[in-house]
Amino acid sequence: MSKLVLRNISRVFGDFTAVQDFNLTLQEGELVSLLGPSGCGKTTTLRMIAGFMAPTAGTIELDGQVISSPSSSLPPEKRQMSMIFQSYAIWPNMTVAENVGFGLKVRKVKADEIRRRVIEILEVVQLGALRDRYPAELSGGQQQRVALARSIVVKPAVLLLDEPLSNLDANLREEMRFEIRRLHDEFKITTVYVTHDQAEAMVTSDRIAVMNKGRVEQIDAPYALYGRPKTRFVAGFIGRTNFVEGKSNGDAVHFGGFSVPKLALNADGAGLPEDVLVSIRPQGIHLLKHDPGSSGRCCAQGSVLRRSYLGEYWDYHVALPGSAQPLRVTARPQEVFQVNEPVWIEIDTSQLTVIS
Amino acid sequence: MAVEVSQPGVAPAAAVASAAAPSALGQRWRHLDKSAWVWLLAIVVLVFLVVNPIVRLLIVSFQLPDTGAFTLANYVAAYSRSRYVDALVNSLVLGISAAGLCLMFGVPLAWALSRTDMPGKGLVWVSILGTFVIPPYLGAVGWILLAGPNAGWLNRLVIELTGMEQGPFNIYSMPGLVLVVACYSFPYVFVFTKSALDLVSSEMEDAANILGSGNLRTTLSVTLPLVLPAILAAFILVFLEAIALFGSPALLALPGRFHVVTTQLWQFFEFPPKVGVAAAYAMPLLCITVFLFWLQRRITHRKGYVSLTGKGGERRPIPLGPWKWPLLGYCLLVCTLSFFMPMVVICQAALAKAWGRGFTLDNLTLNNIYFTLFENNLTRNATINTFMYASAAALIAITLSLCVAYIVNRELVGRKVGNVLSFLTMAPFVIPGIVLAIGFYAAYTRPPLLLYGTAWILILAFATRFLPIAYANSNAAIRSINPELEDAVRILGGTRFTAIRRVVAPLLKRSLAGAFILVFIPATRELSSAIFLYSINTQVLSVLLFDKSDEGNFEMLAAIGLILVFITVVFILIGFRLMGRDFMLRRSAA
Numbered sequence: 001m002s003k004l005v006l007r008n009i010s011r012v013f014g015d016f017t018a019v020q021d022f023n024l025t026l027q028e029g030e031l032v033s034l035l036g037p038s039g040c041g042k043t044t045t046l047r048m049i050a051g052f053m054a055p056t057a058g059t060i061e062l063d064g065q066v067i068s069s070p071s072s073s074l075p076p077e078k079r080q081m082s083m084i085f086q087s088y089a090i091w092p093n094m095t096v097a098e099n100v101g102f103g104l105k106v107r108k109v110k111a112d113e114i115r116r117r118v119i120e121i122l123e124v125v126q127l128g129a130l131r132d133r134y135p136a137e138l139s140g141g142q143q144q145r146v147a148l149a150r151s152i153v154v155k156p157a158v159l160l161l162d163e164p165l166s167n168l169d170a171n172l173r174e175e176m177r178f179e180i181r182r183l184h185d186e187f188k189i190t191t192v193y194v195t196h197d198q199a200e201a202m203v204t205s206d207r208i209a210v211m212n213k214g215r216v217e218q219i220d221a222p223y224a225l226y227g228r229p230k231t232r233f234v235a236g237f238i239g240r241t242n243f244v245e246g247k248s249n250g251d252a253v254h255f256g257g258f259s260v261p262k263l264a265l266n267a268d269g270a271g272l273p274e275d276v277l278v279s280i281r282p283q284g285i286h287l288l289k290h291d292p293g294s295s296g297r298c299c300a301q302g303s304v305l306r307r308s309y310l311g312e313y314w315d316y317h318v319a320l321p322g323s324a325q326p327l328r329v330t331a332r333p334q335e336v337f338q339v340n341e342p343v344w345i346e347i348d349t350s351q352l353t354v355i356s
Numbered sequence: 357m358a359v360e361v362s363q364p365g366v367a368p369a370a371a372v373a374s375a376a377a378p379s380a381l382g383q384r385w386r387h388l389d390k391s392a393w394v395w396l397l398a399i400v401v402l403v404f405l406v407v408n409p410i411v412r413l414l415i416v417s418f419q420l421p422d423t424g425a426f427t428l429a430n431y432v433a434a435y436s437r438s439r440y441v442d443a444l445v446n447s448l449v450l451g452i453s454a455a456g457l458c459l460m461f462g463v464p465l466a467w468a469l470s471r472t473d474m475p476g477k478g479l480v481w482v483s484i485l486g487t488f489v490i491p492p493y494l495g496a497v498g499w500i501l502l503a504g505p506n507a508g509w510l511n512r513l514v515i516e517l518t519g520m521e522q523g524p525f526n527i528y529s530m531p532g533l534v535l536v537v538a539c540y541s542f543p544y545v546f547v548f549t550k551s552a553l554d555l556v557s558s559e560m561e562d563a564a565n566i567l568g569s570g571n572l573r574t575t576l577s578v579t580l581p582l583v584l585p586a587i588l589a590a591f592i593l594v595f596l597e598a599i600a601l602f603g604s605p606a607l608l609a610l611p612g613r614f615h616v617v618t619t620q621l622w623q624f625f626e627f628p629p630k631v632g633v634a635a636a637y638a639m640p641l642l643c644i645t646v647f648l649f650w651l652q653r654r655i656t657h658r659k660g661y662v663s664l665t666g667k668g669g670e671r672r673p674i675p676l677g678p679w680k681w682p683l684l685g686y687c688l689l690v691c692t693l694s695f696f697m698p699m700v701v702i703c704q705a706a707l708a709k710a711w712g713r714g715f716t717l718d719n720l721t722l723n724n725i726y727f728t729l730f731e732n733n734l735t736r737n738a739t740i741n742t743f744m745y746a747s748a749a750a751l752i753a754i755t756l757s758l759c760v761a762y763i764v765n766r767e768l769v770g771r772k773v774g775n776v777l778s779f780l781t782m783a784p785f786v787i788p789g790i791v792l793a794i795g796f797y798a799a800y801t802r803p804p805l806l807l808y809g810t811a812w813i814l815i816l817a818f819a820t821r822f823l824p825i826a827y828a829n830s831n832a833a834i835r836s837i838n839p840e841l842e843d844a845v846r847i848l849g850g851t852r853f854t855a856i857r858r859v860v861a862p863l864l865k866r867s868l869a870g871a872f873i874l875v876f877i878p879a880t881r882e883l884s885s886a887i888f889l890y891s892i893n894t895q896v897l898s899v900l901l902f903d904k905s906d907e908g909n910f911e912m913l914a915a916i917g918l919i920l921v922f923i924t925v926v927f928i929l930i931g932f933r934l935m936g937r938d939f940m941l942r943r944s945a946a
Contacts (some may be wrong), residue, residue, distance in 0.1 A: 001809065050843070050847055051847075052843060052846075075846070075851075076843070076846040076847045077845075077846045077847070077848075077849050077850055077851050077854075078849075079847070080849070081847055082847055082848055083842060083843070083847040085840040085843065086840070087838050088838050089840035089841045089843065089844035091841060091844070091845075091858075091859050092861055092863065093859065093862040102845070102848060102850075102858075103849055105846035106848060106849040106850045106854065107849055150844075150848070151847075151848070154848060154849070160847070162612065
């Protein structure tokens with residue numbers, strides 16, 4: 001059964017529509033990210049799930065019960081959820097143990113039971129030794145772990161995370177991504193995770209909902225999102241990509257220097273408009289010194305316009321005759337081409353994605 | 357990894373069915389935020405404390421006392437006699453002269469302490485703080501001892517030295533009143549000007565210096581214009597302070613046989629009280645105050661004086677050379693007039709068997725203070741009352757202002773309602789204490805809300821009067837707390853009250869204690885509203901001090917005054933410990 005259902009949710013502030021017609025269903029134990037640039041409405045959505053804000057249209061249901069609707073909204077304290085905030089919101093007047101035990105105390109759990117569970121969860125987040133410290137004496141990463149422990153220990157129906165890693169430095173952020181995923185795998189709490197960092201979303205999530213200007217662009221697993229972006233925004237927002245415009249003609253679609261059979265782009269070959277826009281990732285293109293010959297692959301000739309060496313890979317800009325935009329190509333470090341050198345490009349047609 | 361595309365436009369039918377199951381009313385009740393009634397209560401209290409008295413004041417000014425029918429007779433009565441109009445003019449003269457004198461006192465002192473290498477800054481600073489501590493009416497008592505006709509110390513000194521028949525000074529006169537009012541208002545000018553000067557960077561003066569302008573010219577043509585808005589704002593503030601003052605004019609103008617607006621208002625309350633006439637007569641005071649506060653805000657908020665908003669750059673004191681001695685002399689003269697001389701004679705009187713006998717050891721006694729505190733029922737009760745009323749008022753003001761600040765900052769009500777709430781909370785700032793008192797009298801002397809004669813009318817009037825101080829502090833305190841700290845409590849299952857009790861309150865403890873002191877101190881010495889609202893069983897020290905002034909028992913007056921000063925000093929020291937040295941200045945941050 002679905003755990004959390006957001007049905008046609010909208011939120012309007014004055015003339016500004018922060019969230020429009022948002023639909024999302026979370027299964028029990030699933031971790032879904034809301035990913036998008038700042039101001040896209042993801043935090044607003046999260047705060048509506050938490051109950052800090054009522055939607056102006058639509059309903060939110062938890063375990064089949066309506067908890068939010070425009071007319072009334074269950075207060076946050078009755079939702080059995082927990083949340084990790086951007087600022088962590090660790091209470092500076094309480095020790096680590098008091099912070100973590102707070103939710104249990106509110107739930108009227110017995111004192112020795114609270115103590116046992118607090119010790120247990122602090123071991124899980126590797127803070128056992130810091131139990132009696134005050135938050136001011138902790139580092140950013142440790143505060144983050146306190147926030148995690150505090151929200152997990154109550155075994156919430158839904159766990160909400162609001163850009164929890166945005167205040168950490170780069171190394172710590174990477175470490176905490178895995179930590180969050182590890183804890184999710186251990187406790188299987190249904191989780192909504194808000195972030196603007198795609199790597200964070202990819203590492204932690206089962207599914208990602210990409211949002212833009214208050215609307216959902218696409219909801220998919222990370223792999224599908226990267227490999228098969230449905231909209232131009234998603235293709236551009238998740239990783240780097242090349243957009244190539246083409247015209248469909250007969251059985252094939254003609255792009256600047258090459259053409260692709262319709263069947264290769266679209267399973268049934270039908271339903272393609274006349275003007276076709278495709279996305280191809282830089283690593284879906286290979287550069288070759290020589291014409292590979294007509295082996296059924298999609299090839300074209302071009303020349304290197306610009307190149308940069310980034311250690312882990314080469315970043316080439318390749319100009320194709322008949323194509324306005326140069327293609328970006330990622331190549332392994334040993335594949336060296338000079339600027340202005342004529343090259344053959346080979347496109348993996350299975351990685352071409354039609355953008356609607 | 358399996359890719360499952362899920363776009364749930366249609367939900368499972370089961371979910372819909374169970375969602376519709378609970379009754380609409382039950383859901384409403386579960387969803388209701390049960391803390392709402394507290395916010396409603398705060399609004400009601402605010403209406404009771406601020407709106408009702410002012411509305412009643414307006415209504416009463418247009419009513420016949422017996423029938424309540426509409427009339428303009430009150431206004432005719434209030435402005436038809438030349439005596440009454442003279443009092444208005446006197447107030448104007450008093451306000452302008454006192455404010456002018458305040459500038460002469462305050463601006464040079466601010467400049468000396470902020471920008472120059474004058475020696476003895478510490479001493480000047482302490483005595484200005486001391487001037488803050490003395491209630492203005494106690495200063496007036498001090499000056500009566502100093503410059504009362506014939507018996508005043510200064511007159512006796514002059515007679516001694518010159519052999520004149522009569523002393524030259526008479527404090528019971530307009531110039532005397534102006535001097536006394538200025539002595540206890542100039543610290544406002546000092547604080548305003550000094551904080552503006554503290555923001556002017558030395559580089560601006562250097563720029564003028566390098567273009568060939570001397571120190572004096574630079575000061576007059578660059579530095580002074582930069583702080584002019586602050587000085588102007590301070591001028592307005594002390595003008596308003598001077599015309600709203602009751603204690604000093606009552607002590608000095610009444611024996612001098614002239615009236616100002618506040619003393620005239622008081623006369624309208626002599627039995628039988630003419631509330632309607634008093635209300636009508638209070639209107640110019642109220643209107644001028646509202647208008648000038650508006651003007652003052654416009655001046656201080658004006659853009660263009662960039663140096664006043666940013667942090668100042670490097671600052672170096674201006675070397676004065678030999679001129680530092682005359683400047684120090686002037687500073688000490690001001691401090692002598694406002695602090696040293698009055699304080700010395702008050703201490704002498706409080707500790708003397710008879711003040712006229714002079715500064716000798718055999719004249720020394722602690723009897724006055726002992727008698728005031730312990731033996732005399734009247735003064736002992738008044739001391740207890742002062743403490744209790746001021747504490748209760750501070751507690752009420754802080755609780756209420758905290759509620760309002762919380763409501764407004766957390767946007768628990770719409771933005772418009774929030775603006776109205778904070779406006780109402782700040783409104784008493786522009787209502788002179790004496791006008792507020794008349795409003796309270798008009799509103800709460802009759803059933804169903806008969807508060808007159810009880811302690812509550814004093815407590816509530818004090819709380820209302822100092823509500824803006826409490827609000828400025830509460831607001832700053834609430835703003836300093838990240839709302840996510842409370843959200844975290846709520847999402848973990850705590851109610852809003854749990855969040856306030858367990859997180860907000862512990863974090864605000866210190867700043868609220870500071871706010872308490874900032875309300876408590878002025879409430880212990882408040883006279884202008886108390887004088888209209890006290891009854892025989894609810895006297896406070898300030899009222900008693902005023903009441904006893906016509907008996908001529910100056911030893912007792914001085915003893916009461918010293919007790920007030922002592923209370924103030926103790927609480928200021930506690931405030932310093934709690935909040936740091938600058939906590940007194942936050943009052944002006946409103």
